[in-house]
Amino acid sequence: MDFTSNHRPDDMVRITTPELAQAFIDEAVAFTCAQVGDGKVLLALSGGVDSSVVAALLIKAVGKQLVCVHVNHGLMRKGESEQVIEVFQNQMGAELVFVDATDRFLDKLAGVADPEAKRHIIGEEFIKVFAEEAAKLEGISFLGQGTIYPDILESEASVKAHHNVGGLPKDLDFELVEPVKLLFKDEVRMVGKQLGLPDGMVYRQPFPGPGLGVRCLGAITRDRLAALREADAIVRAEIGAAGLDIWQYFCVVPDMRATGVRGGQRAYEWPCIVRCIDSVDVMTAEVRELDWALLKRITGRILAEVPGICRVCYDLTPKPIGTVEWE
Ligand code: XMP
Secondary structure, three states: OOOOOOOOOOOOOOOOOHHHHHHHHHHHHHHHHHHHOOOEEEEEOOOOHHHHHHHHHHHHHHHHHEEEEEEEOOOOOOOHHHHHHHHHHHHOOOEEEEEEOHHHHHHHHOOOOOHHHHHHHHHHHHHHHHHHHHHHOOOEEEEEOOOOHHHHHHHHOOOOOOOOOOOOOOOOOOEEEOOOOOOOHHHHHHHHHHOOOOHHHHOOOOOOOOHHHHOEOOOOOHHHHHHHHHHHHHHHHHHHHOOOOOOEEEEEEOOOOEEEEEOOEEEEEEEEEEEEEEOOOOOOEEEOOOOHHHHHHHHHHHHHHOOOEEEEEEOOOOEOOOOOOOO
16 A cells, blocks of 8 residues: 555455454554654544544554553543543553643633634634644654545535644654555554454544533533533443444534423523434434434433533434534
8 A cells, every 4th residue: 555645545454353453453553663763752642533543543553652642631531531641541552641730721712702703712722722732842753643645535526624733833843654544444444353342432423623522512611511422421431331333423512591490489591402313424414313212311311410400302303404513
């Protein structure tokens, strides 16, 4: 395979078996070792499928020459930063710089209600935090990236600017290391599985770079964000326990209140909207018809366990007209 090319040859074998994944890993490791030599590689590790698989590959290829930086912007799903630390630092022994930038992001976002302004702040702040961390490290000459083939195709078609991990600093003078850039998503997952990454990471749902920031609607507050994170964790746990394979499932908490009654007292708390959709190409999406008992179980748990939420709704909107995310 030609790791220097941005073009996937028509006759390139699709990675569909563990044996093919292993053959790819062997080739990618050999190429990366030759490319990097005794240089040092920096990798922004979000915990998404693509950057996680690249991290696992680079650990195998260059081990101690890799420095991973994980920025927690405070908008991660419950347990996700912890999983990144557990898998890459504790289990795989990677050098991992963990930056808890929660306060920094949430302070910048305070009072900002416009969705595009929120996205902009999150993207810009991410670049700043990452650049600051990179500046503290010495002797880095390579930047690892989880670019995959659809990113290249979309960039070429100018469908969207290629954004890995929220867009990295463009003025960092590093040579790129992009070992999975000719692979499709299913192949990246196959390689991740072969590298021993946990299923929860390999089959992770697509998750927007701005994270829960676009699901905590309007101006983000810490208490509403905390309620969203807890409700989201319940939805994930219940759908996981039911063994369902669904493209994306998550919660949204709007910045409005609804009346309820709790312990004989009037409550005035947030509603929570549950959204479960299936999609093949992200351009269109269908609402998954969930079993009624499962919906009732999710509702009961959110109402009983999440402070501040007194109402649960299920979003029946397909895409189009509704986009996947509410913001
Ligand atoms: P929409 O809401 O446009 O979402 O139907 C399509 C897919 O893209 C994800 N999404 C994002 N991903 N940054 C990202 O990295 C974003 O700002 C963003 N907004 C939406 C969404 O979760 C869905 O998979």
